[in-house]
Amino acid sequence: MARVEEKVLQEIREIVGTEHVLTDETDVKKYSKDTSEWSKMPAAIVFPANSGEVAQIVKLANRYKFPIWPFGKGKNWSYGASMGLEAGAVILMLDRMNRIVEVNEELAYAVIEPGVTQRQLRQHLEDNNIKLWTDCTDSTPEGSVLGNAMERGIGYTPYWDHFGQLCGMEVVLPSGEILRTGGGPENSRTANVYKWGTGPYIEGLFAQANFGIVTKAGIWLMPEPEKFVMFLLDLEKEEYLPAVIDTLRRLSLNRILLSNFHLTNDVLFLSAMQPYPYERLADGQTYLSAKAMASVREKYLISPWLLSGGIYGTRKQVRLQLKLLKQHLKPYGRFDLLDDARLKIVGKITRFWRRYKDFPMINSILRSVTRASLEKIEGLPAVYPIFKGIPGEYVLRIAYFKSQTPAPTENLDPARDGTGFVWFSCIVPLTGSEIDKLKKLCTEIFHKHGFDFACTFVMINPRCALTLQAIFYDKTNADEAKRAQALRKELATVLLEQGYQQYRTTVAYYDEILNCTPEFQKLANKIKQAIDPLNVISPGRYGIGLPHK
Known part of the structure; x- marks a missing residue:
């Protein structure tokens, strides 16, 4: 892919605002650090505010053929943090997308964006006297709830399976289209309570993968026990x-x-x-x-x-x-x-x-x-x-x-x-x-x-x-x-x-992770080619979009 030219960066600034695009080497370098030895300098760090802005950036990536790597908070330490597989990518940090859209105490779920942190969600429940518990990891309280779930992170309570607690997603696809999972109507009353929906269950495609950018999801919460x-x-x-x-x-x-x-x-x-x-x-x-x-x-x-x-x-x-x-x-x-x-x-x-x-x-x-x-x-x-x-x-x-x-x-x-x-x-x-x-x-x-x-x-x-x-x-x-x-x-x-x-696995091992299963990688690559023909979203993430070795 071509390097990101200044005119492209200017168009990104027009979408999200100049103050939400970092290109200065000192600023960008802060996002190219991990506890591992992996280090790749991105071209820019971009902070979109909503799914509409994410969709516009994805469309730009298709038009100008540059890679984008999205991260919730970038705290995935030792696995690569907030870096891509190659230098020169545009990193989408979803920090500003930090709305707790809904908490339903009766049905015990919340709807949140990827910038919502472990601390923020728990504090929201306590501040509003909502008798529900979150599950959490033992890493930083400032980590993204959805980011960890999409990596299939785990915690400690009976709700320890974080991806397993997700139900109903909003996803920006590689085309820039915005998808609601579940196969139901736009006003579905069960989008966040009935996991399987109608027809194929596709939410699993977006975990440890690069088939889209999850910009909102429902997450089941645990009723406070006696x-x-x-x-x-x-x-x-x-x-x-x-x-x-x-x-x-x-x-x-x-x-x-x-x-x-x-x-x-x-x-x-x-x-x-x-x-x-x-x-x-x-x-x-x-x-x-x-x-x-x-x-x-x-x-x-x-x-x-x-x-x-x-x-x-x-x-x-x-x-x-x-x-x-x-x-x-x-x-x-x-x-x-x-x-x-x-x-x-x-x-x-x-x-x-x-x-x-x-x-x-x-x-x-x-x-x-x-x-x-x-x-x-x-x-x-x-x-x-x-x-x-x-x-x-x-x-x-x-x-x-x-x-x-x-x-x-x-x-x-x-x-x-x-x-x-x-x-x-x-x-x-x-x-x-x-x-x-x-x-x-x-x-x-x-x-x-x-x-x-x-x-x-x-x-x-x-x-x-x-x-x-x-x-x-x-x-x-x-x-x-x-x-x-x-x-x-x-x-x-x-x-x-x-x-x-x-x-x-770590970013450093992405190019090898699927070598043991060529049939699986071949199928994943066919899906990737069908929905992301220019390979703009996280190319090579978990081996998807890379040729089999």
């Missing part, structure tokens, strides 16, 4: 992992556990608590030995794996579910509960502990009574709200694990701050044997490249889980940055050979 309790299980031994996974699968299939769960290993848990413990590395080593990691666990009283989840419902439902959960999980470690009342007690203990943390006797007594360290217990008040759909920045601190500068106390932006961090994520059947096999295989690959294996398993449904593996590296260390890229590449290659497909 009771909520967070549960925690510290696995006493590494070898308990397969049995715990099998137990959780049975509990989920039998509808005893109705939300998903997160099962996090010691390295990833540690990354949210403190900077990387370089002082514990043996000479010449670049990752912690088993002995060193055991000493870290002893210091902070953390276990090899920590299971966390939430129980929601009436008081009677929660009481019964907790009884069954405890009965099945307690044999594998310490089982704890946290609710609003207990959280207040934790807060009091934490404040007292901070005040007297330099007194050895008091510190020893509190460690014995709580069976936790101050660092571990300090995280509970920050993590607990996430299970209620209230976003926060605590978990985002993990991106600063190997950073030369500590995480800010607020307004975290790991790309801005130059941190080195990449997610590798794939799907695994939810059986103990499969997850144990995957864990051992990935640990070996991490260590081969000189990195600690940092991982969490998250249930996607009662039959499969997502493994999120964190590659932490120091961006100022050229050798480590190179090894991090090699690690991610080998993970992708080896796990694909073993039959594990990726859950989502």
Whole structure:
């Protein structure tokens, strides 16, 4: 495609306003940063205000043959943030499209635009005393609700499947036409409550794809439950992992556990608590030995794996579910509960502990009574709200694990701050044997490249889980940055050979992601050619619009 000429940029300015088009190198450079090594300079950053302006820009792209890449808020850190596959693209930032169009409390849904953030939607519900909960990720509160859903992001409550909660979309097609999904009349009374509509279900075409730009969508919200309790299980031994996974699968299939769960290993848990413990590395080593990691666990009283989840419902439902959960999980470690009342007690203990943390006797007594360290217990008040759909920045601190500068106390932006961090994520059947096999295989690959294996398993449904593996590296260390890229590449290659497909991927891997399935890529490309013959919207996103290798 041709580079974007000044006359084209001027026409874009006439559509959105001069102040909403950035072309200065300093301004544009802010949008070409990620926590990965990926960096592509766009030609311009454009901020449309509504779907009409988006449609006009799409028509311009067809006329002048330039690529456009849309993003909700551009906070998709480690996956490419707000950059395209090639330099010179026009980036559409949909920040200004931040209207909460409707909230229907009776039917428990909202209609929102892509600029609406996790914090904004939750705050709107609270400010208007609407008894509905959002689900949220554990990333920034300033992330786009729809942007995350279109990437098939996940959260913590029974509404954890974010794309699964979408119902009814407005989409700007590559032609510039504006489509309403669902096949119903313009005044449809069920557009946001009946997912399948009439005829073909096409909303899935717009997730992890480039067949259109979603400019509005309905999203189902969770009625505020009468009771909520967070549960925690510290696995006493590494070898308990397969049995715990099998137990959780049975509990989920039998509808005893109705939300998903997160099962996090010691390295990833540690990354949210403190900077990387370089002082514990043996000479010449670049990752912690088993002995060193055991000493870290002893210091902070953390276990090899920590299971966390939430129980929601009436008081009677929660009481019964907790009884069954405890009965099945307690044999594998310490089982704890946290609710609003207990959280207040934790807060009091934490404040007292901070005040007297330099007194050895008091510190020893509190460690014995709580069976936790101050660092571990300090995280509970920050993590607990996430299970209620209230976003926060605590978990985002993990991106600063190997950073030369500590995480800010607020307004975290790991790309801005130059941190080195990449997610590798794939799907695994939810059986103990499969997850144990995957864990051992990935640990070996991490260590081969000189990195600690940092991982969490998250249930996607009662039959499969997502493994999120964190590659932490120091961006100022050229050798480590190179090894991090090699690690991610080998993970992708080896796990694909073993039959594990990726859950989502980085921009850097778009040109390879569909190489394993030529028939699928061929069909996707035929659809792309039919509706976007000039390949103007996100060319190459998730391998669509690229020739098969």
